[in-house]
Amino acid sequence: MVRNRALILGLAAAAWLASPTPAGADGARHSHGDLSSPQTTSYTTLKAARATGTAAVDGVSMTAAAQNTLYHCRFTSATTGFGYSWVSSSNVISFANKVMVEGEVAWTSQYREVTSGSNLQVGSNGLPNHYTGTYPTDSSTEAGQARYAPNPSSIGTSRIFANLPLNPTTSTTPTCVNGVVGILSTGAMLFDALDADGRDAVANEIFDLCEGHPETTTTYHYHHITNCFTDSTSGHSVQVGWALDGFGIYGPKGESGTTITNAELDECHGHTHSVTQADGQTKTIYHYHGNREFPYVVGCFRGSSVVSDRNLYALTNPTTGLWYTSTAGGRGYAIESNASQLFIGI
Template sequence: MITRSITSRTALALSLGGILLLSACASGSANSTASTTSTSSAEPSAAASAIDIPNAWSGVIDATAIPLGDDRTSTSPAVDYLYSCKTDFSGRGPVNGGPWIDYDAGTWDSTTKATVEGEVSWPQAYYDEEVGHDTRTILTANLPTEQMTGTFPIADADPAKEFDRNPNEIDEKLVELTLTVAPAVADDPSCVAMGAVGVLKYGVYLYNAVDASGGDAVAHETQDLCDGHPDGGDYYHYHDVPSCLLAATAEAGSTLVGYALDGFGIYVERDSAGNLPTNADLDECHGHTSTVLFDGVEQEMYHYSATMEFPFTVGCYVGDPAPVPPHEH
């Protein structure tokens, strides 16, 4: 196991008053609001609730034949699609499509996908929530508090480099993200920009489901043992709820694992057999309304739910997202 110590080089402040979402080649800053009550946690949630979880979802996804999410960005909300603010994808994704992708069948096999080598721990990682009257301020180093990462840049000797030449490093960042503690459903859903759509309670950004070319990032991009990798700004991130976090959640019930930028929770929900929902169980923004544990209270509210299918977590925002300053992907 490799242990790495890093000095922070970049400070990033994110607030609902003006969040600059991160992409493969961009980062930015804005001010945030201080809160009054502080709670720290390295766990995905304080507890799991089985309230409103069905005995069985509508179906089960085969991990060896997950539907490929290529060409599934849309200009309006739709189940199975990412309602994307970006419509012209001129960037380049991974160099080669891996043998785990069956283009003829339109599926990919998560059990045989290449993984970036390395087991790097980050003792300086932290995650803290400060909850005030109407705001939730999240402070992190954007490093995983509970899991290790792979070695980046991808080494020349790493077999994964045949499929993805990610030259970026993982850098410690000072992240301050301010969200509302009382999210509300807006009149209309809104599109998702490139880069961050939320943050996970392991202290790491959650990005949207596509790569720079508009393809299915989870299927195509070669990631590490916990399904993460760095972008062009050296920000480590996930494109779905990572397998390491999934393994740490309850075998049945509902577990809060993070927050979207509109303040709504992101949950891992399992039926009595331990299965995740399918897209058919969720709405156009990849969520639904049911009773969940939120801020220690079981309450009926909207929330996003993790699946094995594209777009994986947030398909669009049901609440009002932060205004995003122009940036280049």
């Protein structure tokens, strides 16, 4: 079919391309013990302060990369938020008070990392390896009420593929973010801190117990680090994903084992020290951290080469058949099962 270019992580391709299995698609509630790390009413609040001390949801200039701001390609200032009660006058977002999307729906996540030459190829079917809430939001629940901008989208499969640099290098001039900033090893996408209208998404959008929700093309995503991953019990956080420049994204704990602050990070929300990567290698390298201060995670790209999210979405949602990316090098094969038939492409 497609010669030389039919590349998509041939290993375990049959499983990779399996259909999503919304095992709990009826939205039946399970005990909270089923969640890997449930959100609770005692969850620590997030601080949404900007360098200026004004709210993240008010018109703060983002025309240059700077600590405590998001360097965004489209929005030069954040628009006013909805003024929800869970955002205090001092810009603290209370997760104890924030409305959450109910339900515990299970999915079959397919996430892979494969090294190929000078690239790290990361792919996913876009589905998380943890429970999600019930989407579209149910109008009989609090999160489905009109005043909370109910989410009309379902969660669906995406074919996500990122051809990242295996040995990324830093640039002295950071580049702006514009939507997708990375892929987490939960299988789901990580977006930047703003919603589609330039508001602080964490303050203004309604998420489920794992801090995610689907956008209009059904891609489930987070706007900050999900709490549904297993972090280290002591010391530095584990890696939870990859940014589109090839640098790792880690949980909230710095080298001291306590939650890192923006003051300890650069304008892109990262820093450099010896760290253990997802592949087990320990090396001194730049990496991002998710924490509880705006912009929460990647605030700009520090890497000198950034995968365009246009290329990520080139693979989104084909209905059947083999798929490939014209920008990816190398060769490979894909296996897909469809009902009782198996398709193999080279």
